[in-house]
Amino acid sequence: MEFANKEYLFLLLLIIPYIVWYVMFRKKSEPTIQMADTYAFRFTGRSWKVILMPVQLFLRILAFTMLVVVLARPQTHDSMQNENIEGIDIMLAMDVSTSMLAEDLRDDARDITNRMEAAKAVAAEFIAGRPNDNIGLTIFAGEAFTQCPMTIDHASLLSLLHNVRTDIAARGLIEDGTAIGMGLANAVSRLKDSKAKSRVVILLTDGSNNRGDLSPMTSAEIAQSLGVRVYTIGVGTNGTARYPLSVGGGVQYIQVPVEIDTKTLTDIANTTNGKFYRARNAEELREIYHEIDKLEKSKIEVQRYSRRYEDYQKYGLIALGALLLEILLRITIFRRIP
Missing domain, CATH: 3.40.50.410 (von Willebrand factor, type A domain)
Structure with missing residues (x-):
């Protein structure tokens, strides 16, 4: 596969600072509750919702990646031999x-x-x-x-x-x-x-x-x-x-x-x-x-020679699907009440 606009692939580098921001600073912006003693919660395990919370991050990154691929215009090989x-x-x-x-x-x-x-x-x-x-x-x-x-x-x-x-x-x-x-x-x-x-x-x-x-x-x-x-x-x-x-x-x-x-x-x-x-x-x-x-x-x-065909459709559908799924999870299973 080849890309007609390869320069757009550099946008994928933005994923790195986003992950760093998510890990280091996002939690500091989340609402917290001060408690005098947390002994009662010492042996309480994490719920499955907490474990699956990073799925939202993965879906956002997947949607962004697919959108960048679409902008780069993937095409089938224009082969010459x-x-x-x-x-x-x-x-x-x-x-x-x-x-x-x-x-x-x-x-x-x-x-x-x-x-x-x-x-x-x-x-x-x-x-x-x-x-x-x-x-x-x-x-x-x-x-x-x-x-x-x-x-x-x-x-x-x-x-x-x-x-x-x-x-x-x-x-x-x-x-x-x-x-x-x-x-x-x-x-x-x-x-x-x-x-x-x-x-x-x-x-x-x-x-x-x-x-x-x-x-x-x-x-x-x-x-x-x-x-x-x-x-x-x-x-x-x-x-x-x-x-x-x-x-x-x-x-x-x-x-x-x-x-x-x-x-x-x-x-x-x-x-x-x-x-x-x-x-x-x-x-x-x-x-x-x-x-x-x-x-x-x-x-x-x-x-x-072989003809060149645009091949962006499937990547656009993946991006749309990931974005819609992330929104659906955010307003249902992972919904937060401030």
Whole structure:
């Protein structure tokens, strides 16, 4: 247990002068009766009330002590410890362009309506299956940014992944397009200071690079120089895909061509000693992540934190109980009549 306001504990030193005052001076202030002879009381024993009289002192000291503890704000340990665990550092780079709204990866059994929902669902399963890994998330369309830096707090990561909207580019929250080079570069930048032996980027897209200041191969060469292995996944069926088009406040479905730059994705994977995968449906995408899940593991050092909780309630109740009991005893059993 720790105290947020430790300085209040010095108030406990006041107990010492109070005990000295009680023993040395209190009895002198109590009413007395002068008697000519006390011989008749020579062999009279002390009553149980007299014997238990110090209980009042104990209860007062207990109440005061508990009040001081409450003022010092006792808290549970905010522990932090370094642990060596088996794992790798992984960045997920996910395409969120409007083309990810195509519904060729639909899976009604799992409530998956489009490519984006399929990618999020499978990524969530992948994250949940690797509790010891540092995992982060980069999203990209015409530009790229880090949705979540690498962390072992997978609950927060999954929450941020869930909050990635399928229409983020369509609503203008991010520039539309497919900046594969920028998305890869952003993910790699999060891994450059990693000390793990195995560092991986899983890049998922459904198109070809048409935006950004960095070409995909330039980013791949940067990844290769840093020892980052890149697994690329091209999602989308062959030929054409069903795509929802907003028309006059409603939705009209059209067929759009599926144009995945498999050559560039393959070259990225080969340059970084990774592998290119092709997912034509939700089940294939799930199998791809299962295969990537079999990656080698290496020891990494992580810091684990535990939350801090206020723990004053029980001490406050003890103080209140001791105070009320002392008052009750003083006005009943130990009541004095001057």
